[in-house]
Amino acid sequence: MSFTFVSPAEPDSNRKLAWLGVAIALYLGMLLLPTPAGLSASGQVALGLLMLVIVLWISECVSPANSAIVLTGAAVLGLMGKPLHAGGPPLSSAGALTTMLTGFSSTAVLLVAAALFLAVALKLTGLDKRMALLVMNKVGISPSRLILGAMLVGFVLALFIPSATARVGAVIPIMVGVTAALGLPVTSSLGATLMIVTASACSIFNMAIKTGAAQNLISLNFMQQSFGHAMTWGGWFITALPFTIGMCMVLYLASMVILRPQVPGKAEAEARLSEELSKLAPVTPAERRLMLVAGLLLLLWSTEGMLHPLDTTTTTQIGIALLLMPRFGVMHWSQAEKLVPWGTIILFAAGISLGTLMATTGAAAWLAQVTLGQMGLSALPVFVVVGTLSLFSIVLHLGFASATGLASTLIPIMIAFAQTLPVSKETAFGIVLIQSFVVSFGFILPTNAPQNMLCYGTGAFSIAQFAKVGVIVTIAGLAMIVLLSATLWPMMGVL
Structure with missing residues (x-):
């Protein structure tokens, strides 16, 4: 037996x-x-x-x-x-x-899937690592330059990779390598600073780039269904630009003042970083073709609605088709399908379906009325309304680990509430657009965003260190949203 x-x-x-x-x-x-x-x-x-x-x-x-x-x-x-x-x-x-299943037919889902294929292409060719090392090699080794370099790497990768997890996953080994090259442990003040900046800058650039995060696309999908018009890649970038610049400045100052990173042995570190760069193989033909396609996509995205009538989804699909073509392409379907996070795409589509159901059945409007509608916001100035809604979103985000999930939950409610306000359709659109920025506010706890957890997993910083920087960035970000809503954004026609 x-x-x-x-x-x-x-x-x-x-x-x-x-x-x-x-x-x-x-x-x-x-x-x-x-x-x-x-x-x-x-x-x-x-x-x-x-x-x-x-x-x-x-x-x-x-x-x-x-x-x-x-x-x-x-x-x-x-x-x-x-x-x-x-x-x-x-x-x-x-x-x-x-x-x-309505969410699976959305063009936003197609755009997310295509952008994830672009991220796979960058990983397969090694172009993401090459770009990150080149940037870090050029900016220098002082604490301030390393922080700026980490931000710059995050921005460059955000232009082409819509997955925060994928971007941070590519940057973490480089930051760990830089810290080790200086003869410091990853738990040093420099290691903690670079990891916190990498995670928080990723959240900032999620807000800066329309294609930088899935939650942006799910928010815009709901907004297009409700308001009847979309927003171009360039329009999103220009709208978010003053806010993004301000947030980067706050993150830089908060990191320098609170964490006080120290860098010994600058000459040795520069030599080690140059050595890492020299280990890279020469630029391959596949990388050159990928750079060509990536540059073409960036041009088409930024000139959408000005030089051509193609929307972001269409141009991205064209780019992915080129990358999968025989001879010219840089990858095969059999390679790409194993690396694409299909679960993210399924969650994205299901979130759209739920948001659409809430709007169609009137559940979003009813919930907005019994919650936000009881605050008496309709009689207040628009910038006060935006600030109150943003505070509501920030508090709610403390319980969410997925910004995509938060967008699926929150944006339909915000749309329903904005449509009840005594403002124009364009202003209501702008109010919801700003809330789609706030969805990416994952600065306070490591559990507020996947990229935070990746950096926290290195052991470089404590929850307390992350929260100290994150609270300052969050408060400053909320203040900037109110300030811009009262001044610059109305002048730009956003509100």
Whole structure:
């Protein structure tokens, strides 16, 4: 007779199972409650789904892709037999499933997928590492120059890589190498500074570049559906530019003053960094072709609506098609598909589906009215409204690890609320646009963003160090949003 010994479940597995149970219980509890006045039965299901995914995303009890599958399954079971619109026919299971698959047909999902393929191309060719090393080699080794170099690397990579995790993953080894080249441990003041700046600058450049983060695209997708017009790559960049510059200055000063990085042995460090650069192979033909395509994409993105009629999604698709072509391309599909984070794409599409469902059923408008609508903001100046909504978003972000999840949850509610304000359609669009910037405010806790956790995983800094810098950056960022909303952004036609 043989025996099979089953090891007891790990505490982490028990915790995840418990949180999954909590999420499902909250969803079922919402469905069993009497339907509130002014809310449809399908809208009540949408709110239950919102509670479900908030718990899933905050607790991370299942992977992002699994949370999308749980969301879709729960939605089908909840929506069956209920009309999507007042007076409409009850949904069948097929109709409910079709409703929850609408996000997969969005052009924003296609753009995210294509941009992730571009990130894979950079990784496969090694061009991302080459760019980062070249920048760090040029800026110099003093503490101030290294901080500026880390920011510059983050900005350059944000132009082409829409994944914060992918960008920071490429930069961390370089920053660790720079610290080691100076003969310092990664836990030194310099190591802590470079890691904190790398993570926080990534969040700043998420706001600066339309294609820099998936949450930007999911926000714009909702805004285009509700307001009927989109925003060009260049328009987004110009709008965010004064805010981005200000945030970079605050991050630089906060890091220098609070962390006080020290750099010994400058000459030796420069020699070690040059040695790392010399280890790189000569620029390959594939890298040259990738640089050509990347430059073409940057030109087309920045001149969208001025020199040509092609939108960002179309131009990116053209670029990826070139990179996958025989002879001219730099990768094969079989190479790329193994490195693309498909779970991110699935989560992105499911988030769009949930946001669309909340808007279609009226759940977003009802929730906006019973929460934000009770604050009496409609009688206040626009810049006060923007500041209050931004503070609301920042506090809510403390519980979220996924900015994509936060955008899926928050932006439809912000849109519904902005449409109730006594302002023009253009001003309402601008209010929501600014909130799409605030979605990327992941500065206070390492758990507020994946890139923070990657840097925290190096052991270079403590939570307290990260929070000290992050609180200052967050407060200054909120103040800048209010200031720009009262001065420059109205002059630019944003508000």
